[in-house]
Amino acid sequence: MTTETKGRYGKFGGQFVPETLMTALQELETAYEEAQQDPAFSKELDYYLKEFVGRETPLFFAERLTKHAGGAKIYLKREDLNHTGAHKINNSLGQALLAIRMGKKKIVAETGAGQHGVATATACALLGLECVVFMGKEDIRRQELNVFRMELLGTNVVSVDKGSGTLKDAVNEALRYWVSNVEDTHYILGSALGPHPFPQIVRDFQRVIGDETRKQIVEHEGRLPDAVVACIGGGSNAIGMFHPFVDDQDVKLYGVEAAGSGISTGKHAAAIAGKQEGVLHGAYMYVLQDDDGFIQEAHSISAGLDYPAVGPEHCHLADIKRVQYDSVTDQQALEAVQVLSRVEGIIPALESAHAVYYAVQLAKEMKEDELLVICLSGRGDKDMQTVRDALGGQSV
């Protein structure tokens, strides 16, 4: 599929949205270009990232995990230590400041795990913006406490019971809300997805992860890493981590999709593994779908990876083979939650645990003097009920 439009990553990306949104997207593009040129904008964002979010986040040498794996030296990029517990706040704050620049006082967002919803609710509370968050009914059940957190932060959380009641349906509803309120509302999309310019904006606000990592690994080791691993739902933490390394051909990049119950069962969220191209939520991407082009439900124990497509830039990086994409099952992720908790005293989010599991396997095959960085995108507090239930209530 080829067209001449901007916002393309190879054949992926584009702007497949209702006409009513086109003007808003063009406004956003212009506003973002202006903000990028304005030193005052990055100064303000940097201020909040440092003083409010607590950046920079450490790049921690995981000595005991390294021993456990028995191979490469493993470092953890501690995005879990950000205020609100995940990388999502980097983007929410950036976009909230952008909304203010555009004179929009209202924010709409979708959320899967609740992390993006909480981050956006937080940014809106900080900056005095009105906020409505759409969340799938099934996700609300899985992430009850995150709903309460958002409400405590003054956000109106709306339950979406259409479709599978997960992230995809929440995005549908957020898009419908945005179409209907486009004149005074900005949509803070939470992942590197959606119509141009969202994939670019989200990547740019998340690339602080990779920029810091690059600097920090050189401080620690005097050189760049040999491998970098991140989990992929829509792909925002991964694109933010990978982007500054894309031109360093010696740094191998690995994206880890959610294999759910296993790729062969059909109950998974591994869109790149599925290899079918299509259009969802404004972009041409790899999308889980049936033979008639209907989008299929994704399946993952982790609500944040439970999305049937992968952001367009990742699709392109997969196509040109710059990033290797593999997948990890629910069971393997659960195992990694326990391992990292016990050997490092860090309880990872189920999303990030996919990257941890993969990285441990990868490290085993690497040499002891090689360096591997895991993007630990979020902390696991939100998942305690899910993990406990999945482990059958038994003591681990």
Place this chain on the structure above:
Amino acid sequence: MTKKLVTQAIMQCNEQGNKAFVPYIMAGDGGLQTLKKTILFLQEAGATAIEVGIPFSDPVADGDVIQQAGERALAEGITLRKIMKELASFREEVKIPLVIMTYLNPVLSYGLQSIAADCEASGVYGLIVPDLPLEESGLLKEALKNSDVALIQLVSLTSPAERIEAIAKAAEGFIYAVTVNGITGVRSSFTEGLEGHLERLKAASSVPVLAGFGISTPEHVRTLGGLADGVIVGSAIVTALHEGDYEKVRTLINASKNQLTNS
């Protein structure tokens, strides 16, 4: 290969002193076997053309009524392929043009190679793809190039003047003027700037302009029809057909008749 069959149907209707009335139906709502009956009823009741909606898993431009109708159709196992085949089976009995409204992904999945020929074989002379703005329309337009199937573009209230010009210039069949900022569904009122908007649109366009989204009463049909070359009525028709209220459908269609054209 003229792409003008839909245009001609609307203009002919206008020449007879009527406004065009294009009802939207959700194909397969009530089962695939009802499609023929519904289309023939609407033809007999005086529809100018019929917009045949294809159900989709993620209909982001649609409100509750059409979403629910789509879910009912999906539950019946309805797909674009099945609908095309069914339409072809009674094609000879349909004298008015059909227009298919579908999101892009089912079309991509159907195959761009065969879409134009299959549309013609099914009496479909227009495609409306709500998630395909002008900038992305090249590929589908290319696929329809040597056919009678028009790619119908939407214009919204938020489209600025230069965009309206560009869309009008590229327009085929008719222009679908979205009359609200929002998704499909019944509304009680419309914005004040609508009249000027539709006037500008008509001035810029060489094809007819039909108003749609939120039109649900005979008064709406008269008022908005009066400002444009005709109307598209979706949710109100879908609801009436679902409830078996054929009289309501006739009342809505009749409201478009015997209106003095202002062109």
